[in-house]
Amino acid sequence: METTLQNVFDLAVTVNGTRYEQAVEPRILLSDFLRHDLGLTGTHVGCEHGVCGACTVLLDGEPVRSCLMFAVQAHGREVTTVEGLGTIDHLHPIQEAFQEAHGLQCGFCTPGILTTVKVFLEQNPNPSEEEIREALSGNLCRCTGYQHIVDAVQLAAEKMRK
Amino acid sequence: MIKKFIGKRVMRNEDPRLLTGQAQFVDDVEIPGMLHAAFLRSDYAHARLLSIDVSAARQHPGVVAVFTAEDMGDDWFPGPPLVSPPPTAKDVTFHSRRQVPLVKDKVRHAGEAIAVVIAESRYIAEDAVEDILVEFEPLEAVVDLEKALEVNSVLVHDDLESNLAAQMFQQKGDYEAARQQADLVIQRRIVIERGAAAAMENRGIVAHWDAKSQHLTIWDTTQAPIPIRNGTAARLGLSEHQVRVIAPFIGGGFGPKIMMFYAEELVIPWAAKKLNRPVKWIEDRRENFYATTQERGQVHDVEIALSRDGHILGLKDNFLHDTGAYDPYGLTIPLNTQSHDMGGYDIKNYSSEFKVVFTNKTIVTPVRGAGRPQGIFVIERMMDAAAKELGMDAVEIRKRNLIPPEAFPYEHKIIDQAFAPLIFDSGNYKAVVDKALDMIGYDKFVKEEQPHLRVDGKYVGIAIAPFVETTGVGPYEGARVTVEASGKINVATGIGTQGQGHFTSFAQIVAEQLGVEVNDVRIVTGDTTEFHWGTGTFASRGAVVAGNAVHAASSIVRKKILKLASKVLEAPEDELELEDGQVRVADIPQKSVSLGELAVLANPLRGAVEPGTEPGLESTAYFGPQYGATAFGTHAMILEVDPETMMIKIRRYVTVEDCGTVLNPLILEGQIHGGVSMGLGNAYYEKLHFDENGQLLNASFADYLVVSATEMPRIEVGHLETRSTLNELGAKGVGEAGAIPVPALFAQALENAFHDRKLEILEMPLSPNRLFELLNEEKSR
Ligand code: FES
Ligand code: FES
Numbered sequence: 001m002e003t004t005l006q007n008v009f010d011l012a013v014t015v016n017g018t019r020y021e022q023a024v025e026p027r028i029l030l031s032d033f034l035r036h037d038l039g040l041t042g043t044h045v046g047c048e049h050g051v052c053g054a055c056t057v058l059l060d061g062e063p064v065r066s067c068l069m070f071a072v073q074a075h076g077r078e079v080t081t082v083e084g085l086g087t088i089d090h091l092h093p094i095q096e097a098f099q100e101a102h103g104l105q106c107g108f109c110t111p112g113i114l115t116t117v118k119v120f121l122e123q124n125p126n127p128s129e130e131e132i133r134e135a136l137s138g139n140l141c142r143c144t145g146y147q148h149i150v151d152a153v154q155l156a157a158e159k160m161r162k
Numbered sequence: 163m164i165k166k167f168i169g170k171r172v173m174r175n176e177d178p179r180l181l182t183g184q185a186q187f188v189d190d191v192e193i194p195g196m197l198h199a200a201f202l203r204s205d206y207a208h209a210r211l212l213s214i215d216v217s218a219a220r221q222h223p224g225v226v227a228v229f230t231a232e233d234m235g236d237d238w239f240p241g242p243p244l245v246s247p248p249p250t251a252k253d254v255t256f257h258s259r260r261q262v263p264l265v266k267d268k269v270r271h272a273g274e275a276i277a278v279v280i281a282e283s284r285y286i287a288e289d290a291v292e293d294i295l296v297e298f299e300p301l302e303a304v305v306d307l308e309k310a311l312e313v314n315s316v317l318v319h320d321d322l323e324s325n326l327a328a329q330m331f332q333q334k335g336d337y338e339a340a341r342q343q344a345d346l347v348i349q350r351r352i353v354i355e356r357g358a359a360a361a362m363e364n365r366g367i368v369a370h371w372d373a374k375s376q377h378l379t380i381w382d383t384t385q386a387p388i389p390i391r392n393g394t395a396a397r398l399g400l401s402e403h404q405v406r407v408i409a410p411f412i413g414g415g416f417g418p419k420i421m422m423f424y425a426e427e428l429v430i431p432w433a434a435k436k437l438n439r440p441v442k443w444i445e446d447r448r449e450n451f452y453a454t455t456q457e458r459g460q461v462h463d464v465e466i467a468l469s470r471d472g473h474i475l476g477l478k479d480n481f482l483h484d485t486g487a488y489d490p491y492g493l494t495i496p497l498n499t500q501s502h503d504m505g506g507y508d509i510k511n512y513s514s515e516f517k518v519v520f521t522n523k524t525i526v527t528p529v530r531g532a533g534r535p536q537g538i539f540v541i542e543r544m545m546d547a548a549a550k551e552l553g554m555d556a557v558e559i560r561k562r563n564l565i566p567p568e569a570f571p572y573e574h575k576i577i578d579q580a581f582a583p584l585i586f587d588s589g590n591y592k593a594v595v596d597k598a599l600d601m602i603g604y605d606k607f608v609k610e611e612q613p614h615l616r617v618d619g620k621y622v623g624i625a626i627a628p629f630v631e632t633t634g635v636g637p638y639e640g641a642r643v644t645v646e647a648s649g650k651i652n653v654a655t656g657i658g659t660q661g662q663g664h665f666t667s668f669a670q671i672v673a674e675q676l677g678v679e680v681n682d683v684r685i686v687t688g689d690t691t692e693f694h695w696g697t698g699t700f701a702s703r704g705a706v707v708a709g710n711a712v713h714a715a716s717s718i719v720r721k722k723i724l725k726l727a728s729k730v731l732e733a734p735e736d737e738l739e740l741e742d743g744q745v746r747v748a749d750i751p752q753k754s755v756s757l758g759e760l761a762v763l764a765n766p767l768r769g770a771v772e773p774g775t776e777p778g779l780e781s782t783a784y785f786g787p788q789y790g791a792t793a794f795g796t797h798a799m800i801l802e803v804d805p806e807t808m809m810i811k812i813r814r815y816v817t818v819e820d821c822g823t824v825l826n827p828l829i830l831e832g833q834i835h836g837g838v839s840m841g842l843g844n845a846y847y848e849k850l851h852f853d854e855n856g857q858l859l860n861a862s863f864a865d866y867l868v869v870s871a872t873e874m875p876r877i878e879v880g881h882l883e884t885r886s887t888l889n890e891l892g893a894k895g896v897g898e899a900g901a902i903p904v905p906a907l908f909a910q911a912l913e914n915a916f917h918d919r920k921l922e923i924l925e926m927p928l929s930p931n932r933l934f935e936l937l938n939e940e941k942s943r
Contacts, residue, residue, distance in 0.1 A: 027285065041190035042183015044413070046362040047447040051863035054362055082183040091178060099177040102828045105836065106661025107180030108187065108362040108413025129876075136871035140863065142362050142414050143661050145835030145900075146871040 013074045015040065016084030024071050030064075031055045033071035034081060042082040042111045046140070053139035056112035057081045063116050082111035085118065093159040094118060094152075103152030105143035113139045117153055125161055129154070165677070165741070167670040168891075171828040172680050176411075176665040185411040188366040188381045189444045196368070197226055199430060199443040200287035202277040202294050203452065204269040207305075207522040207856025208316070209298040211265055211276065218293040219279055224286035227437055228294070229429070230277045231266035237432055238263060241423040242393055245492030254493075255329040259319050261488045261525060263428035269298070270318055270487035271524050272856055273452025275425045280433055280441055303522040303856035307461050307482040310519045318487060318520035327489045328518035332500055334575040335511030337467075340476030344467035348547050352462040353925045354536050354905075356484070356850040357843065358454075359529040360868050361660075363413020364445035365454055367426055369434035380407045380431055385420040385658045391690040393423060394431050402694070409688030415660035416840070417529040418455040421490070425453070451861035456850060457495065457529035458926075459484030460536050466544040467511075472552055472559040476511030479503050479540060483518045483533075486525040493518065495526065495533035497579040498632070502537025502902075504574070506591045506630045506794055507563040512576070522856040530840055531901045533579075538629045539926055542906035546913065547922070556910065557599065557626060564591040564628070571887075578632055578790065586630065586792040588884050589820060595628050597880050598796040598818040602626075607800060621803040622813070623915030627907040628796040631899050633821075638786035639708040640695045643672060643715040645723070645779035647765075649743045649758030651676060651683045653715075656695055657708045658688035663829040668712045670825055671891070675716040676723065677740030678757065695784070707785055709825065710889045714783035722779050723757065726764055730755050791886035793894040795819040797838075797903045799875075801911040808930035810846065812875035819899055820882045823892035831879045837900015838877055843869045844901065845908035849927040 008023040015038060024033060031048075034040045034057065046054035048067045055067040058080040086092035091099070094117055104110045113136065120127070120135040127135070132153045133146070141149060179185040216228040231238050240260040265276045277294055281287035302316045309315060310325040318325055341347060368381040378400060384390050384407070391407040394400075412419065426443055434441040445453065462481040468474055483496040496516040504512060549559045565572050567590045574584035599605070607624055615622045641655040651672055659665065669683035686692045724735045727745035731738070731753055739746050746754040757779070765777045800814040817834055824830050847867040851859040860866045885892030909923040912933065920940055928936075 025285070032284075035189070036192070039192065040183065041187070044187070044363070045189070046364070046413075047863045049447065049862055049864065052362060052447075082181075086182060088178045088182050088184060091181060095178075095181040098181055099173050102174065102832050104177060104180055104661075105663070105832055106361075106363070106412060106414045107177075107185060108661075110180055111183055114181070133871040133874075138870075140362060140868050140870060142360055142416070142840070142868065143836045144832055145837075145839035145877065146874045147835045147877055148832055150871065150876075 009072050011072055011075050013076070014078045016080055026070060026072050028071045029067055030069040030071045030074055031066035034066060034079070040081050040083050044108050044111055046108065051140070052109070053116065054109050054112040056115045056139065058115055058119065061119065063119050080115065082114055085114060094121070094156040097156035097159055098152040101148050101152035101155050103144065103149045109139060109141040113141070113149060117156065121157055121160055125157060127153070127157060165674070167674040167680055169824055170670065170826065172666055172670055172826055174663050174666040175669055175681055180411065187363060187411050187413055188368060188383050191368045191381045191442070193368070193370055193440040196440040196442055197280050197282065197437070198284040198287050199278050199280050199433070199441055200284060200291050201275045201426070202279070202291045203273045203275055203449065204265065205272060206269055206298055206300050207272040207303040208301040209269045210301060211267055211269060212297040212299055214277065215295040216277060218295070219290040222286065222290035222293055224282040225279060225290045226282065226439070227280045227433070228277060228290070229264070229433060231262070231264040234263060234432065238266065241428060241490060243492065244422055244490050245494055253331045255326065256493065257322055257327050259327070259488050259520070260490045261425055263425050271522050272858065273449065273524065274487070275429070275453070278429055278433065280437065303854070305521055305523065305852055305854055305856050307459065307484055307519050307521065310521055311517065318522055325520040326517055327485050327520050328493055329515070330493060331515040332576040333513040335476065337476040337478050337511045337513035340511035341467045344475050345470040346468045346548065346551055347465060348544060348551060349465045350544065350547060350924055352464060352540055352543060354458050354460045354539060355927060356456045356459045357529065357848040357927060358451060358456055358850060358866060359416040359418045361414030361416050361419070364447060364450045365419065365424065365426070366444040367430045368440065368442045369431040370440040371435040371438060373438050376404055378405045378431060378435060380405070382407055382409055382427065383412050383419055384409050384422070385415045385660060386422055387658050387688045387690055388656050388694060389422055390427065391694070397428070398432065398435060407690045409658035412658060412660040417457070417532060418527060419660065421455045421527045447863065448861050451858055451866070452524060455525045455527040457526050457532070458536060458844070459526065460499065462540050464540055464544055466548060468548050468552070470552070472548065472554050472562050474507060474509050474563050477504060477509050477541070478513045480515045483516055484521055484523065484526055485518050486521055486523045488525050489518060489520070490525065491527040494579045495528055497577070498533030499537040500576060501578045501584050501632055502534045502630060503541055505538055505541040506565055506628050507541065508565045508569065523852055530837065534631060534902045535841070535844065535905055538627070538903050539906045542627050542903070543909060543924060546910050557604065560628060561592060561595060564595065565589070580790065582789045585789055587886055587888050589792070589794045590882065590884050591628065591794050594794055594818050594820050594882050595626070595796045597882060598626060598798045598816055601818065601878060601880050602798040602800065602814055602816045604798065621805050621915040623801050623911040623913065624799070625907045625910035625914055626796060626798040627903040627910060628794070629903040631793045631795070631902055632790045633706060633793050633894050638784050639711045640693065640782060640784040641708060641711040641715045642693055642780065642782040643712065643719045645719060645757050645761040647758055647761050649682070649756055649761070651678060652686070653683060653712060654686045654693040655708045655712065656693045662833065663826065664708070667825040667829055668709060671709060671713050672716045675720050676757070678743045682743065706791060706889060706893045707787065709893055710785035710891050711783055713891050714785055715781045718781035718783060719779055722764070722781065723760060726760050727755055730760070730763065785889065787888050789888065791822065791888045791894040793819065793821040793899060795899050795903070797907050799907055799911050801915055803912065803915050808933045815875040815877045816880065817877060817900070818880040818882060820884050821899065822884060822886040822894040824881060824883065825893065827881070834879055834900040835877050838904055839869045839874055841901040841904025842873065842908070844927050845905040846928055847873070849929065
């Protein structure tokens, strides 16, 4: 079967601490690369146009929308996805807080929210409710009405300050 | 102490997987050799399909197949009807016209699927879609509900005489006689427009035909895996046992994912079988705006008749309901509207006729609320109009008309969406309203705070809206509860779950019965090989109907455990206790046996089994309610509007719900918060704008505004509990409750904020722009 691999780029990228070297088509989105080439399906895609925030990952520690980037733009850089936070047996304090405060229902928006919150709390370890809502305003959630997410972020901040 | 779990704020079992990116959603399914599908969809809302040329697309490198309606041959036929018209009611017209897999002769809404390309990657499939050449003859689009019914209107379905899809009349008492007695009759026209469910996960389906084992496996973002299994088997000529449908983790349902069968659900499994390769299709957000079902479009002509002292003597509501291009969901939504038109009020005379109208727009099926928010909006708007005309207090007129506690069960003498008599089983409505008034401090605000704020030039309004929600309808759900040799419990049910926390609330029911911890109970939902009887998650019925089936099965297992343990421990059953995964003799705690040991004893490998006994500690049970349990609630809000920008700030938001027994307050509150956010969208942000050509003008999240964290207020949730008499748990559903009264509440608060401006709101959704227009119209009047 002939597939269109004429135009490929040798991508080298570090994801959650693991270095990957892979040939990719330049047009492959970072979100598709993470999900389908690397099998890191925790990063979700809700809109493919940069509004919902479900696909948020960290690029060299800064939150970016992986649906708005090509994988090749991550060349030589470091990506952190939700899989890079905690594990089922050792949840990250933010993840713990989300479970305790019921900060998720269907869980589809959650990975993008966790990555966003991680950076937010690093920059603002003791945020007010208003600051939290502001920080979350780029992440849509259809299930929770955000209240328990806000509570979870407050709880996470508390845990992380300890 | 026997541990209680029902009613506790138990953390969710399912969260660790979801929080670490380890939960499987449909788009996470990867199968070696899997192909990817993309659909060619119509840009026109209404057009004849003259010709279609897919030859270039077939030549595109990486494309494996391109299918059109013609290529499906005899396998091309419309989806099945989901809900038939009511068998019992007279005066019903119903023309069933169902969606097709791929358009054959005529396109009936923008976004309808015309052809599918299946390729080595989604990228290639989308490229090849561009290579398909279609010749259309564009037709005038049927968009407006009233114009659609005019005699010379263009027809959505050419074989019908008009665009009337259905018509039905219901009445109780004698409205005309009541009207004669009335001191006041008020008429209004109320217009409600469409919104999207906008679950964060779009739809998707993966189908895998294994030719060697002759098995078809389907992963589907459906709220109803079992009906999808049965229907797919029938369509493809397979036995139901050859088809397995898995609804894994679903990223929000809210109604549209109960729709069966979407065109893609008709096409993808067929294509996978035909090509003998796994095929995946994942909807993108733009497709979701065009191809996933929507709701709410209705036009009401309402009339309410009252006595001078504010008692409602009768209500008449004739309305049009937009069903879009097809009507697979029968009369469910307009019947729900009729069932909620009277709210929680004691209205003796009611008359209502609805007409369901075909239009060249996306198909309409229930979206969280499903016709209920429209009914509540209508009655609550009329209550406010009546209060103003009579010079009565908004609270007083409502209280005067609430159904009193001694009137339950309250029979409405009309039929509901399940074609059963509409009966409100139980409740204490006034207590709920009082609690909401109390929580928000209604009197104090109106008497003390609001006047000061008004003097300071602030536009602040307060509102209170009571509502009913019919929930937990039949027909039935089932569950199987098994004690495993490890001592852990396995529970399988047929419903799907989309974030409602069933993995936890069902586990709480079992844990309490069997004396184990909640995380010792593993719940399986949405996999037809695990449990294959059931209907689906809709009408706020998961907790009520499946929850009671789980309860029934676990109580039988409990009996089996006690019986066996009594033999093993040589003690009478009534002296035994189930605790910490053990059965103990109450007074002699050393004398005990674990559930795991009992499970092994109940399934001996050798020896004789007593006649009449079944192996294992297992039971399957079903629950079907006699009729739906009706929940009641009241929301209250204090709102501030910036009169320059029309931006709003919600200062307080209070909800009080009576949904009977609460399984898990944490989950319940989450459901309410989410419902309110959707309701707020329906009130002020989310409107699907179709132009006169049937084109959707805001098909993206950049233009269609889903409520974000900054618009949402903090919600204060109060509970009251009137157990339902219709099921053992005493539960009533709550999944849709949050959304139902919000538009009605919001309108009342706005009118109250602009009390000096004679603002009257008779439409939903509004927007800051629209509010500005309304206020200007009022000025220039
Ligand atoms: S998927 Fe990237 S922002 Fe929505
Ligand atoms: S939890 Fe479902 S979208 Fe946020």
